[in-house]
Amino acid sequence: MGETSSDRGADRRTRVTVLVALAANLVIAVAKAVGGLLAASPALLSEAAHSVADSLNEIFLLAALRRSRRPADRRHPFGYGKERFFWALLAAVGIFVMGGCFSFFQGLEALRHGAEEKFSGYVAGLIVLGVALLAEGASLLRALYQVRRQGGGRTGLRDPALRTVVAEDGTAVLGVSLAIAGMALHMVTGQVAWEASASLAIGMLLVLVAYRLGRDARDQLIGEAADPELSDRIRDLLAAQPEIDSVEELFTMKMGLDSTLVVARIDLVPGLDSERVEEDAVRIKRHIARTVPEVDQIFLDVTDRPAGEACESPAATGERGGA
Missing domain, CATH: 1.20.1510.10 (Cation efflux protein transmembrane domain)
Structure with missing residues (x-):
């Protein structure tokens, strides 16, 4: 950002x-x-x-x-x-x-x-x-x-x-x-x-x-977490996405005055087309970055891969907020 x-x-x-x-x-x-x-x-x-x-x-x-x-x-x-x-x-x-x-x-x-x-x-x-x-x-x-x-x-x-x-x-x-x-x-x-x-x-x-x-x-x-109110807001935004079944873990860290690193381990809804995983992940990260300007870096780790996907999901890669 x-x-x-x-x-x-x-x-x-x-x-x-x-x-x-x-x-x-x-x-x-x-x-x-x-x-x-x-x-x-x-x-x-x-x-x-x-x-x-x-x-x-x-x-x-x-x-x-x-x-x-x-x-x-x-x-x-x-x-x-x-x-x-x-x-x-x-x-x-x-x-x-x-x-x-x-x-x-x-x-x-x-x-x-x-x-x-x-x-x-x-x-x-x-x-x-x-x-x-x-x-x-x-x-x-x-x-x-x-x-x-x-x-x-x-x-x-x-x-x-x-x-x-x-x-x-x-x-x-x-x-x-x-x-x-x-x-x-x-x-x-x-x-x-x-x-x-x-x-x-x-x-x-x-x-x-x-x-x-x-x-x-x-x-x-040494790496202080974001304020609890901000963390709860990010968790609610992630949980509200139709592609996400649950947010298993959420980690945040202040990187500067107006910069926050977010790492989320998420479980996708069953039956999601594997070809759409990367596209959906990018959309989710951009939505979070627009809604919460303090979030500068967003990384999503998919824990439940869609059926037939053999390698790590592209959604596990990070993206700079607002990219």
């Missing part, structure tokens, strides 16, 4: 969302780093590392958008759709290593050695965090708007690139809020433990988000 104008439009919108997040994170990372150094603030430095990690991840996601839409070739006959999941996995690793681990380090160092209190710098740091909260909030609203435009809920978050941006921006808003609380309590009480705890909390938050994103990407890379 070729790339449709709807697919290209969704990719363009996702690319804009990723670019908005990238621009926001680059500016915010610099501001947080400068503010953190001036204030000697572990929480603010943790947030700077968080923004740097997010910026790198946005570059990964832009690569995913560009590379995953390449057409199938001889070395990759099923296309490059899974590149989207691979780059999403790298983004999860980036969040874990650059964001979570550095935040833990900053928090533990603050607890062990304390932090030099520069309250004038802290005021500047709080201002930086306030601006960052507005910028991260605007980026999150943009991402949520696209999710709603693409169907909302699980449907709108099917794209791992968009899902990663939403997770990053949501985590960033919560992380900045924790950093503000930690810095403010440090200023009021003079106890660095508040800010160190905020840094550790940011680290824990990033690790949890990275784990969830990484787990989703792993499942999709």
Whole structure:
């Protein structure tokens, strides 16, 4: 199945969302780093590392958008759709290593050695965090708007690139809020433990988000089945065909954002003319591909051959959807 104008439009919108997040994170990372150094603030430095990690991840996601839409070739006959999941996995690793681990380090160092209190710098740091909260909030609203435009809920978050941006921006808003609380309590009480705890909390938050994103990407890379609703729809469409007596087994696997592999073991009705098997199989596969655009590759395996047919039925061969 070729790339449709709807697919290209969704990719363009996702690319804009990723670019908005990238621009926001680059500016915010610099501001947080400068503010953190001036204030000697572990929480603010943790947030700077968080923004740097997010910026790198946005570059990964832009690569995913560009590379995953390449057409199938001889070395990759099923296309490059899974590149989207691979780059999403790298983004999860980036969040874990650059964001979570550095935040833990900053928090533990603050607890062990304390932090030099520069309250004038802290005021500047709080201002930086306030601006960052507005910028991260605007980026999150943009991402949520696209999710709603693409169907909302699980449907709108099917794209791992968009899902990663939403997770990053949501985590960033919560992380900045924790950093503000930690810095403010440090200023009021003079106890660095508040800010160190905020840094550790940011680290824990990033690790949890990275784990969830990484787990989703792993499942999709190793071969995740299509949603149960889609599988049931395909099974019903096959069972409704007059040439098919029963659907013995149905296997599905996501090959990309809008690409699904379908393998069905079917039993044909008795008395079907063997010369029509291939023609009927092609018609069935084209009907499924037209009715369910997500289905890209369809393979039918006939388990009950018509009388007199000595070799494997042509219906067991595969066909690209829409061919």
